Amino acid sequence: MDDRKPNIIDDLIAMLGEKAVLRKADDTKSYLSDWHNRFHGAAHAVVLPVSTAQVSEIMAYAKKHNIVVVPQGGNTGFMGGATPDKSGNTILLSLRRMNKVRDCDAKNMSMTVEAGCILQNLQDVAENEGLYFPLNLAAKGSCTIGGNLGTNAGGLNVVRYGTARALTLGLEVVLMGGEILDMLSGLRKDNTGYDLKDLFIGSEGTLGIITAATMRLFPIPVSVSTAFAEVRDVDAAVELLQKVQAASGGMVEAFELIPADIMHVLFESFPDIQLPLAKIGDMNVLMEIGSTNPADNEPDGNGSAPIQNIMESVLANAFEEGLVIDATIANSDAQRDALWEVRESAPESHKRAGKVVRSDVALTQSALAPFYADMVAGIKAIDSNIRICGYGHIGDGNLHFNLVQAAGGDPEFDAKTPKLLELIYSKVTKYGGSISAEHGIGQAKRDQLVEVKSPAIINTMKAIKAALDPKNLMNPGKVI
């Protein structure tokens, strides 16, 4: 056995080359804190391997010398999962340079890509092949497919296509110690034993490093209709979703809830964003349906395309029934982009609004409206000036229930935070929901996880972790 203390930096440079090992504070700074600037850590170095073989070498070295490894993609995660602790005994392994598309099999409607590929680039690659990769989030210009799989990302189109997990056919993973699990495959059916890939998806880098994945592709929804509607309340939004699903034959691509406070907070930071309707309604939805048939986009005798007719008739009926108060349908790509800008700028506006209590909850469709009403009553009892930004992917039961401090700031907000968090978690439990719909656990919700999961479930998770990473070197302090 070699007992000499390793010279970690020299060894990493020997493995990866000088340029792939960042040490200077200026170079490593952006990797060592998270998107919200809430979590800060330290590392021996940030390393940027270019191949699975290099990742394997780093992992073998880390295990041998008891060094922690924290994987990172685009560093857009919300839970501090990609930020190391402050000890400094960490190699921060950024996958950003592993960004090759290994194969795009148009016939099989799948592509095999490296973990560091930026989500937006994968959408573009699919489109160039005449296909569609439906994973879509506002961070698509900087998040990576490895991070998307690490967190089992959701985003805007889950209502139709499912989460990142549902889009995955195969995976390549490097374990702590360097062993490579080649589970890359374009098969849609494969019942040969335990489905190990599902264990790594959503494990937030605590079980192994995802180095590549085979992802499903779809036909492009070439005919699209997008509408913004003021609805009576959350219950009406849920009813409207069912109506539009039924009328379109399940073509709902996205269905997002947008309460008034989302727009009030938004316009503080982005005053030039176009108001979708004449006035800001209390509760609104942004919805999109999509068909893969180009004929659905061809104007009929009245000058209106079939896809628009579906949207118009759903909205007209919902208006008659009192579910919808006002609505607009985009008539051009520019109008569609303007409607989406309202939704997609919300996370950035919350970042700029200063103090925010954030949550990412999932509920059944039947529990959404009572949960929402209960939350509003509870928040108002704590402080009626808090901006209630319970918004997001209501089509799949996911709300980002963010509570933003009063306009102009609130020096007492920190003191109210524990009460607000307690309110959120107690209501999620009451309505049988989840405390993390799509953002994961990271270090931010680790303590809450043990509160909401049974000891049997936590112990099973710990047993899996111990089996794959007995020295607890894979992104420790995250998830469990």
Ligand SMILES: Cc1cc2nc3c(=O)[nH]c(=O)nc-3n(C[C@H](O)[C@H](O)[C@H](O)COP(=O)(O)OP(=O)(O)OC[C@H]3O[C@@H](n4cnc5c(N)ncnc54)[C@H](O)[C@@H]3O)c2cc1C
């Ligand atoms: C503006 C904005 C909007 C967002 N909207 C959404 C949304 O709608 N839906 C949603 O789900 N999320 C959303 N997010 C959160 C974030 O973008 C996602 O969690 C995304 O999947 C993270 O990808 P990343 O490459 O940035 O991962 P990182 O932040 O780098 O890492 C996230 C986690 O995955 C692990 N990880 C990263 N790469 C790997 C790998 N190769 N192997 C194993 N583990 C790995 C990390 O250790 C960490 O635990 C949003 C973020 C922003 C900034």
